[in-house]
Amino acid sequence: MSTPLTDEAEGLMTVDELAAACGLTVRTTRYYASLGLVPPPVRRGRMAFYDQMHLAHLELVRALQDHGFTLQAIEGFIQDLPAEANLEDLALQRAMLTSWSARPTERLTLGALEKRAGRPLAPDDLALLESMAVLDRDGDHFLSMPNFSVGVELMSIDIPRESMQAASDAIRRHMETLVTELTDILHAQVIDPYRRGDHAPADGERMEQTVARLRRLTLEAVVTGFQRAANAVIRRSLVGD
Incomplete structure (x- = not known):
């Protein structure tokens, strides 16, 4: 029996689905992942999957970019997040960082x-x-x-x-x-x-x-x-x- 591309019961996404959910290209999503801006993927055999925590990290990255943070500065910010930070913590961080302007710099x-x-x-x-x-x-x-x-x-x-x-x-x-x-x-x-x-x-x-x-x-x-x-x-x- 073939392995499904996503496990809907667990809310897992492929990198293509993750990129689409965050409004990024797959190439950019992979690049951000290579920088450590999102946690390592969930592995199912040779397949890599992503969940809501990965999406929350990417949305936080985009909020920081809207404020003019460089990728280097964003790396430092992400690394300083508490290890126990959960979805709720990331949502609060993003809420406080969301730009007050409808148009980015x-x-x-x-x-x-x-x-x-x-x-x-x-x-x-x-x-x-x-x-x-x-x-x-x-x-x-x-x-x-x-x-x-x-x-x-x-x-x-x-x-x-x-x-x-x-x-x-x-x-x-x-x-x-x-x-x-x-x-x-x-x-x-x-x-x-x-x-x-x-x-x-x-x-x-x-x-x-x-x-x-x-x-x-x-x-x-x-x-x-x-x-x-x-x-x-x-x-x-x-x-x-």
Whole structure:
């Protein structure tokens, strides 16, 4: 009797099925496996199979890549994971790492970057875009952030560049403080208490969905909060406070 390609009862997958489940090519999946980014496969004779833990590792790798981590840095991150980490732990890690942007960072040459900007970019233009945190350098290439077009549009506004720089510094400073405080609250009051409890494997997926909803609602709350604060400042200026 021939051996089935997959054992559905155990949820095992071939490398082709694993790659498809994670949205990768088989070649890339094999390469990541060769780097040790996923655990060794389950062996059935000469056949290699993969399960949900392998898929969870690959999804974690993709989340790290979305944040601009190099493969070398990802290797170090994966190696530092606790040996006893389970599906739930990996789901929580992925939930905390999932990019807040719908579009990932892009690595472009200067020519491709100028095409994206729709204009030539002099060295001082590039420096300004970097200072506005919409662009990073990566050797001879550039990492275009999802809000790159916002930075380019700002450069077309007839205001001193020093003013753009000061406004960008203020936004980044206050946003980093806000994100740090919110992240500390999330860890201390949501993630850590959850980790200390007893849960079924499916609970990890539900927690990941909860964190995703919190991410969306937090973005909406930040925008609404800024609008309210701005309106309050306008009202105070009108009454002379």
